[in-house]
Amino acid sequence: MNRITDILGIKYPIIQAPMSWVTSAELVAAVSNAGGMGTLGPNAGHHTVANGPEDSAERLRTEIRKTKALTDKPFGVNYFPPAVDAGANPYGEAQLKVLMEEEVQVLVVVGEANEKDMKRLKGLGFTVVFRELHPTVMGAKKAEGAGADIIVATGFDEGGSTPDIPVGTMTVVPMIVDAVKIPVMATGGITDKRGVNAAFALGAEGVYLGTRFIASVESPAHENAKQDIVKHGTEDLVLLRTGYGGYWRATPHSAALEAHKLKDHEVDSTYSRIGNLKTAMLDGQLEEGINTVSSGIQFIQEITTCEEIINELMADYILKNIQ
Ligand SMILES: Cc1cc2nc3c(=O)[nH]c(=O)nc-3n(C[C@H](O)[C@H](O)[C@H](O)COP(=O)(O)O)c2cc1C
Structure with a gap:
């Protein structure tokens, strides 16, 4: 047990990160049932583009309900505050209404550190995991001051859209750990047990993984995309x-x-x-x-279940903290 597992009410401090198009109720529930925390990302569980904010929010409602039917464990939902993407504002508002109505507990908020938005979300009672898209010490402090519960420090090694400043996970994690008192999770290029152990050595209290979970049995990613990850190494990217x-x-x-x-x-x-x-x-x-994908695909050699991934990557944490 540590501060992350306490705050989120989970067994192991590992989050499956939100990823546009490649999350679903099945993936999220598999991660949460295995003791981590799964997160629904944009377009979760869907195969067509939503028809406006209401349709997008109702689709999210369906996926939240599906997730709840598959797990009674905590899970999160990705939320972009309006400040990040002013054009997406109506989507954010429609989404927030559904998140409250469906009594979602944990938001994975990604974007700029914005005090007004953070205070609003905390005032509405959400637990907030905050990841600044382009991480800075100032942003981490601002989010902490406004009430964020957990900060995710992102290294340039990550899959998806990277920070614009090319600072790697090895540097950004201790940089943010030194800046705040709330617990920090590490992300970017972590795909095996060595990466997880290194994150803890840098002062992180948990890990936040996207790419590794794409190559899982339960991931909705196409088999071609999963095999593509297994087939390629870091030098190919x-x-x-x-x-x-x-x-x-x-x-x-x-x-x-x-x-x-x-x-x-x-x-x-x-x-x-x-x-x-x-x-x-x-x-x-x-x-x-x-x-x-992340720079860590070198170490993804097979498609395994989320439970196998979590048990393998968290093995040393489990040895030290649980058994
Ligand atoms: C395919 C893909 C799509 C992503 N889409 C999103 C997204 O919609 N929202 C978001 O907050 N982060 C998104 N991310 C970033 C992840 O949440 C996470 O920060 C990243 O995957 C962590 O690095 P890793 O892939 O090295 O584990 C995406 C990442 C990937 C690989």
């Missing part, structure tokens, strides 16, 4: 600009390789080609979209 700060790190297929060659200012013109993770990751069309 390419970086491409996101068009809004930061980078995507992707396996080497044609759309990713083409975008990799573009300069910053040219990215917007191909954004529609690389921007939708659904194409490669959910539909399995690897050449037409991007399969974005």
Whole structure:
């Protein structure tokens, strides 16, 4: 037991991170039933683009109810405060209404550290796990001051859209640990037991993993995307600009390789080609979209269940703290 397991009411301090298109009630429940905390991400459990804020929120309601039917353990939902993406504001508000109505307990809030939003969410009674998209000491302190319960420190090694500052997990975790008193979780490139142990050695009290859980039996990712992760190693990956700060790190297929060659200012013109993770990751069309993963894919060698992943990665934590 530690502060993270206490706050979240879970057995092991490991969170399955939210990932657009590649989470579902089945994945989230599998992680939570295995003692971690699963998190529903945007478009969780769905195969088509939502038709506006209401439809998106109602889809989330369906997935929350499905998750509750599959587990009685705590799980979280990803929430982007309006300040991060002003255009998505109506989505955020419709989503928040559903989150309250469905009595979701834990929000995984990702974006800029915004005191007003944080205070509002805490005032509504949510437990808040906060991850600053582009992590800074100032942002961590601001989130702590506004009431965040847990901070996630993100290294440039991560899958999905990276921080725009290329600071690795080894540096950013102790940097944030030194800045705040609330517990910190580490994320970015952690895919095996050594990474988990290193995170604890750096002062983190838990780990927050995306890529490792894509390559799980219960993940909704297409089998092509899962095998693509197993087949490729770190040296195969390419970086491409996101068009809004930061980078995507992707396996080497044609759309990713083409975008990799573009300069910053040219990215917007191909954004529609690389921007939708659904194409490669959910539909399995690897050449037409991007399969974005962390620099730690080197150590993912097979597709296993979430329970096997958690038991393997947390083995030393369990030995030290539980048995
Ligand atoms: C395919 C993919 C999609 C992602 N989409 C989101 C998202 O929608 N919301 C979010 O907060 N983070 C998103 N992320 C970031 C993850 O939540 C997490 O920070 C990251 O995966 C951690 O690094 P790791 O992949 O090295 O474990 C995504 C990551 C991946 C790999």
